[in-house]
Amino acid sequence: xxxxxxxxxxxxxxxxxxxxxxxxxxxxxxxxxxxxxxxxxxxxxxxxxxxxxxxxxxxxxxxxxxxxxxxxxxxxxxxxxxxxxxxxxxxxxxxxxxxxxxxxxxxxxxxxxxxxxxxxxxxxxxxxxxxxxxxxxxxxxxxxxxxxxxxxxxxxxxxxxxxxxxxxxxxxxxxxxxxxxxxxxxxxxxxxxxxxxxxxxxxxxxxxxxxxxxxxxxxxxx
Amino acid sequence: xxxxxxxxxxxxxxxxxxxxxxxxxxxxxxxxxxxxxxxxxxxxxxxxxxxxxxxxxxxxxxxxxxxxxxxxxx
Amino acid sequence: xxxxxxxxxxxxxxxxxxxxxxxxxxxxxxxxxxxxxxxxxxxxxxxxxxxxxxxxxxxxxxxxxxxxxxxxxxxxxxxxxxxxxxxxxxxxxxxxxxxxxxxxxxxxxxxxxxxxxxxxxxxxxxxxxxxxxxxxxxxxxxxxxxxxxxxxxxxxxxxxxxxxxxxxxxxxxxxxxxxxxxxxxxxxxxxxxxxxxxxxxxxxxxxxxxxxxxxxxxxxxxxxxxxxxxxxxxxxxxxxxxxxxxxxxxxxxxxxxxxxxxxxxxxxxxxxxxxxxxxxxxxxxxxxxxxxxxxxxxxxxxxxxxxxxxxxxxxxxxxxxxxxxxxxxxxxxxxxxx
Numbered sequence: 001x002x003x004x005x006x007x008x009x010x011x012x013x014x015x016x017x018x019x020x021x022x023x024x025x026x027x028x029x030x031x032x033x034x035x036x037x038x039x040x041x042x043x044x045x046x047x048x049x050x051x052x053x054x055x056x057x058x059x060x061x062x063x064x065x066x067x068x069x070x071x072x073x074x075x076x077x078x079x080x081x082x083x084x085x086x087x088x089x090x091x092x093x094x095x096x097x098x099x100x101x102x103x104x105x106x107x108x109x110x111x112x113x114x115x116x117x118x119x120x121x122x123x124x125x126x127x128x129x130x131x132x133x134x135x136x137x138x139x140x141x142x143x144x145x146x147x148x149x150x151x152x153x154x155x156x157x158x159x160x161x162x163x164x165x166x167x168x169x170x171x172x173x174x175x176x177x178x179x180x181x182x183x184x185x186x187x188x189x190x191x192x193x194x195x196x197x198x199x200x201x202x203x204x205x206x207x208x209x210x211x212x213x214x215x216x217x218x219x220x221x222x
Numbered sequence: 223x224x225x226x227x228x229x230x231x232x233x234x235x236x237x238x239x240x241x242x243x244x245x246x247x248x249x250x251x252x253x254x255x256x257x258x259x260x261x262x263x264x265x266x267x268x269x270x271x272x273x274x275x276x277x278x279x280x281x282x283x284x285x286x287x288x289x290x291x292x293x294x295x296x
Numbered sequence: 297x298x299x300x301x302x303x304x305x306x307x308x309x310x311x312x313x314x315x316x317x318x319x320x321x322x323x324x325x326x327x328x329x330x331x332x333x334x335x336x337x338x339x340x341x342x343x344x345x346x347x348x349x350x351x352x353x354x355x356x357x358x359x360x361x362x363x364x365x366x367x368x369x370x371x372x373x374x375x376x377x378x379x380x381x382x383x384x385x386x387x388x389x390x391x392x393x394x395x396x397x398x399x400x401x402x403x404x405x406x407x408x409x410x411x412x413x414x415x416x417x418x419x420x421x422x423x424x425x426x427x428x429x430x431x432x433x434x435x436x437x438x439x440x441x442x443x444x445x446x447x448x449x450x451x452x453x454x455x456x457x458x459x460x461x462x463x464x465x466x467x468x469x470x471x472x473x474x475x476x477x478x479x480x481x482x483x484x485x486x487x488x489x490x491x492x493x494x495x496x497x498x499x500x501x502x503x504x505x506x507x508x509x510x511x512x513x514x515x516x517x518x519x520x521x522x523x524x525x526x527x528x529x530x531x532x533x534x535x536x537x538x539x540x541x542x543x544x545x546x547x548x549x550x551x552x553x554x555x556x557x558x559x560x561x562x563x564x565x566x567x568x569x570x571x572x573x574x575x576x577x578x579x580x581x582x583x584x585x586x587x588x589x590x591x592x593x594x595x596x597x598x599x600x601x602x603x604x605x606x607x608x609x610x611x612x613x614x615x616x617x618x619x620x621x622x623x624x625x626x627x628x629x630x631x632x633x634x
Binding site: 260261262264265267268269271272275276279283286287290293294 | 314318322327346347441442443444446447450451454493496497500501504505508509610614617618621624625628
Binding site: 162 | 473521524525528529532535536539540545548549551552553555556557559560561563564567568
């Protein structure tokens, strides 16, 4: 663990991303288009369960789309240069942190668009802090799982297609837990009942990061 | 040779259709099974699937070995 | 010979467990009572039993909450079918839910209309002396399961074998990462493939059993989701292997994915049933009683554990056969292209 190295790498990530504004534009456009398709398809009047399911489906595919490029923007030459300078474990931690931040922003923005277009009646009875917590925790969960998968897919030289195949079964458990947590939050269930889902999600996130930290160095050994 | 190769798949298909027939023929089959056969056909179907599955595996293993034999002769 | 003992043991265990699983009789039970809704007044109940031996003078009565209602006449048609006429009194304090016929009974068989304050004491019937069979080697006869309880010894061992084979695959993957040895990679690949054979068998047999018991081929259930996730993970593992041509890189990427996915799979199987209190039809989940809570579970256990051990042995044997063949192939390749 080298906090300074991680901080420097994180700064580099942000700078690189700021230089590629079209990538963020692409992600947002994807979310808005998906939400708009939903709006056209359902024309309002959704039950809480369907609303919740639609939102998570959109967020899931947005996450795949956003994180697929996580390890693909670098060409091999720059990768090699970067990884002779830095510890691979710092690289994966910085990348996971950055992706988690990206997904937090993206999931909140998706929620905003979704509530604007598809309607927010489903949220009327919701325990709002709890629901937002579930959304953010879900976004972070997707980010932690898909960071390593994105790295594997990038190394295999096969982009989004392989990433979807590899990532889907691993994301599924997280999706089931987070959908249930957010559904309960939408129904206004007390945190004392719903809290175990948050605990379970946080545990999953933690173990995922730990696994990525342990396995990532093997990925770069050539 | 071709027919022989197809035989296991065909047999498996036969067994599967047999199992389906045993399950979903006349209306009220569920009650029929409940009160008279005690659903024993389900057990038969399950055992059939397992034996057929192991058989299919053996068949594919056989082909793998045959391929290797052909290579050693060359 | 010393390498053969476990293979022979596996075959003997599977054979013994399968024969026992098919031969052991089911305990007698009542399977159907018609009509299931009664009101005060005369009523004739048709009572169907399974593996029962009804005989004339069978002790038949309805009961709940300390109230007994005795029949005015019983007509035994055959070993497993009888008709009983009742004069249901008005003013019962609770539903007469349970039907007793001889040594067997069915709880929750009836719904009674017209409740009141309660009736007078039993009219000369009621539970007889308890029978205790010393050598009662029989499977529990559960409502909706009936004979299919035997499937426990065929369907469930498939999943145990699959998990053992996937476990072998992960251990081989960890060793492949540690040593960069392609032989471990080969072992991980082949045990995952053999595990998928058992996964397929588990899915198909489970589907058939679910259709006969729950009325649907597939249900939303923590166990079924776990099965689907493990199948998808290892199919994805094979796709990943197929998409990387270079052996060293393929070994490393596949091993990383294998370890990552397997740990998350175990967590999923371990955590999710603890979160969902309702989403399961399986015994031991979602508030259902486990098979171990069933009456006379020892009979089930005596057959179940040998079946699991035997099938694990068969699975590992199948995996070693494929591994040995692949090694031979490898040597052949080396001989042809030195």
